[in-house]
Amino acid sequence: MAPSRTRVFQKWLEHLEFEGKTQYVRELEMWLKSFERYFHISNLPLSEEETRHSTLRDYSEELRVVGDVIFRISQICTLLLSEERVSYSSFTKYVENSLRHDYFTDAYIRRLLRQQRPSRNMTLLMEALLDSRTIILEVARLSKTSYMCFVSTGRVINREIRKGVFFDYFLDKKYEVFFDRIHSAHVLRIVRSIQVPRYKRSLAAIFLSLFRTLRYLNYIGMQMQDANALKRSLLIFSLVNAELKWLIEYLEEEYLNKEHADAHFVELIEGLAYSLSMELKKVMQRELLGTAGLQQYELIFSKIQNSQGILMNSVQQIVVAIVQYFDPRLDGHNIFPDYVTRLDQSLRLREDIYDLREAGRQLRKNADLTETSSLVKRIEKFKTGSMKYLMYKDWFEFDNFYHEVLACKTTGNLNFTLHRFDTFLTTLIKEVNKRTILQTHPFTKNT
Structure with a gap:
């Protein structure tokens, strides 16, 4: 009997963990999810005025950023598939030459589609994204990239990603357990202490969401090499924006729109949800505006770093506030070594x-x-x-x-x-x- 798809994926993850490549798998998960969020206007850093006229603006700069993220994803795929670590410079030469090789044929692609394995899915993804990148770079040279062109590009990319059945484990919420854990012993103790199953599940979901968001935000600190690398962070911010909006809606649905036995906890949640929504506005409707079109490294760095700091502070404050509600003896430094109090x-x-x-x-x-x-x-x-x-x-x-x-x-x-x-x-x-x-x-x- 053939092993289940989930078991195949788990064994693949175990193999990569043995090779010390887990960090690349987690980074790949983040970028693939960011593609599903970035092409939605509600997840782009736009002012209210720009949002009202979103169908009229030029998306050339946003599309160029996508091209650079594709390059990074292709590099990650190569690192996961190859025994050797490919440097950024040598990989540039590989990308420039790869499309000339005769093995990029329809028969080759058909074989990859038939043989559904994580590594095969990754190879197929790399080929599809490199083709998409070539088109994106050509389109971005035009005088204007329309809203429809931008959105359609996103649909094409996300359809290509979904062709690999093993990428469901990267993208679907029910499989997030493969990538996220609550590592804080204090937080785990508090979750386990909740006696009502419904509230225990709810609190676990909240903490998982918050720690996952912090993981994404930490990746922003790794995109500092140059202006193009910094701009890649815009896709991470789109993902974080979508994740935190989902969390706010979840908090409202689970605690504010339903009867709850603990009125004080509901009051805390209401304050945290409001505070988080305001911090998101600071970043997405103010701080990051115009970043995609900037060229000067110092200006881009300032906007990216400040936005990262705002959201990391906010998310950490929420974790600490909930933890302290259940155990007032704990402070932020028990959970986050770099914690800065209000x-x-x-x-x-x-x-x-x-x-x-x-x-x-x-x-x-x-x-x-x-x-x-x-x-x-x-x-x-x-x-x-x-x-x-x-x-x-x-x-x-x-x-x-x-x-x-x-x-x-x-x-x-x-x-x-x-x-x-x-x-x-x-x-x-x-x-x-x-x-x-x-x-x-x-x-x-x-x-």
Whole structure:
């Protein structure tokens, strides 16, 4: 009797684990899932205005990013199929030459389709994606890539992926157990302590989703080699956006739209769901806008790194908040070694706003236009640092002041702008001081 497909897949995973290639399998799972999310407009970093006119905009830059992700997937497939590790540079030569070989024939493809094995599926995927990449790079050279062309490209790619039956294990939610585990002993203990089966399953699903999202976000830190590698992260953000939206809907359906015995836990979940939705807006409707079209590495790096930090902080805070509800003795460092508490964030934010205000006051006192660049650099440092801890509603006004300071050409204009900026920052300090977490940490400096 032939072994079941699931058993074949498990044995393949065990073989790759023995070869030390598990990290490539997990990365492949992430990229394949990201293709299913990226071609949906709701998962792209677009402003509300851009979303309303999504069928009219140009998608050339978004398509170029897809081409580079295909290149990375092909490299992963080669690493999984080959005994040798292929460097990025040598693989470039392989890709350029491979389509000229006569073994890329219809008979060869038919044989791969008939012989359903994980390795065969991967070979077939690599051939299909490399062909797609060639077309994508040609289309991206046109003056405009339409909405229909962008969406249709996504459909073609995802149909090709689904031709490999073993890729169901990468894409279908019921098989996520192959790739995700809850590794924190504290979290596992809390899940096991829940006595009601329904709530135990629910809590396990929530934690699995959160830890899976953190795994995806960690991969962003591995895409830092150059501007193109950084832009690949846009597909990861699309995947994370879809995963977290699903989690918010799940929390609402499971706890807010149904009767629950623990009203305090429901209140906690409601707050966490709202906070998460606002953090997603910060990233997808603000921070990542225009990243696909940027060329300068430093600008792309700043946007990607800041967005990663916002979402990682948010997801970690949710894990810790739920854990502490069941065991108040635990803190974030018991689960995440690099954990930064909301108190730490608020203290840093308050201090940085104060320092920024003092720098503005010093510039007003000196009334020297040549010193404006120093303040601009301070503002830019704040934007890439503590600004992510501000309420989302304050981002737009802060950005407006930044551009106003940049545009000042006379001492009178600068003085007027800095006076208004000072008032705005003073208000921000007072608002931050109102945070419950700071009530036992009064600000000793003059506000």
